[in-house]
Amino acid sequence: MKKPKIEVIDKNGSFKVLMKNVPVEIANSIRRIILSEVRTLAIHDVFIFKNNSVLNDDTLAHRLGLIPLKTSRKKVKELLDSVDETDYVTIVLNVSARDKFMTVYSKHLKSKDKEVKPVSNDIVIAKLSPGQAIEAELWARVGSGSEHAKWSPVSVAVVRGLPKISLSKDIPADIAKNLVDICPKNVFILEDDKVKISDPLKCTLCMLCEKEYPEYVKVKIDESSSLLYIEPIGHLPIKDIFEDAFEILMKKLYDFVKLLTEVDINVT
Ligand code: SF4
Structure with a gap:
């Protein structure tokens, strides 16, 4: 497993947390701990x-x-x-x-x-x-x-895989313009009649672009990394929320590993 990297992007009080090399299952555990176990x-x-x-x-x-x-x-x-x-x-x-x-x-x-x-x-x-x-x-x-819920440090916590968008090189100018117009999240921009990806993190995986132009656009979900969207209420700084969640997750994993070493396997 590659070393995880976490980047927090502040969007006026709500946060997009880009968790590179953190699979969605692990990110979801962190999300659930943030909602219900962070003190x-x-x-x-x-x-x-x-x-x-x-x-x-x-x-x-x-x-x-x-x-x-x-x-x-x-x-x-x-x-x-x-x-x-x-x-x-x-x-x-x-x-x-x-x-x-x-x-x-x-x-x-x-x-x-x-x-x-x-x-x-x-x-x-x-x-x-x-x-x-x-x-x-x-x-x-x-x-x-x-x-x-009064102790929960966030009002919203959603996790998903990272969108991975690829565009073919030879998109005609009229289709390039349609692609920019079709995306409800303004993921695409036009530069010299060529379509470019402005911010892939804005993509909500609605798949409209791929459905309309499957020969020019491919949208996939990269489940080896995750995107966590949270809205903290203000109880704790964002760094403290994550540090507490990691500590709780580590304790759970430690207890689980300890149990595994003691498990009896009966074959009958
Ligand atoms: S999947 Fe939807 S949100 Fe994502 S780039 Fe395509 S149209 Fe935009």
């Missing part, structure tokens, strides 16, 4: 001391639990390795509308740990009328997407 922080225990807003306590607690928290893998590991009772981060919400209407945002959550904060300041939590107030203490705990 992050989320609000899990909510103690409400005062709440006379229109939201009942259960709804308020549920809303708070779904606010994504930004931290680092280092902080998550610190909490996981904690030997005493403080395996959580305390966040305080103390807001009062006094004599005018007020919108409570995620920016009003005050974390007692500077390495933990909401991914955005503008998430609306509640609307308060004059005289209404909320006083609560929230504990953020480590968890993973398999327990609850």
Whole structure:
């Protein structure tokens, strides 16, 4: 097996991850681990001391639990390795509308740990009328997407083989133009009446081009490399997400190999 190489391409907050020499089966394991096993922080225990807003306590607690928290893998590991009772981060919400209407945002959550904060300041939590107030203490705990989606560090994770597109050399000018027009993802461009491939990673393998002009275009899937498309929510930096996923996968493989050495084979 050749040495794997991973290239992450940032597309305004969503990422195309080109995994060279990583077969689709392995990339899919990484995808599944990212979705459901990478550890992050989320609000899990909510103690409400005062709440006379229109939201009942259960709804308020549920809303708070779904606010994504930004931290680092280092902080998550610190909490996981904690030997005493403080395996959580305390966040305080103390807001009062006094004599005018007020919108409570995620920016009003005050974390007692500077390495933990909401991914955005503008998430609306509640609307308060004059005289209404909320006083609560929230504990953020480590968890993973398999327990609850609030811990999943990504909202989307899709994997597929790499598109491999080949064009014949002698494509007539009119067909070259049609090819550029037919592709819904603008994979082809025209240069001096010749068709060129601009960005093969944009190809969604819809096969329209090959169906229309099979003698000029061939689209194949290279399953020895993979393309992973993910949209992180912001709990962890992208590098931390992958490092945690790799560590979890390595642990699973290690356990599996260990089991293989102990397996009894009975031939009857
Ligand atoms: S398979 Fe579809 S997306 Fe890919 S190059 Fe052909 S037309 Fe474009």
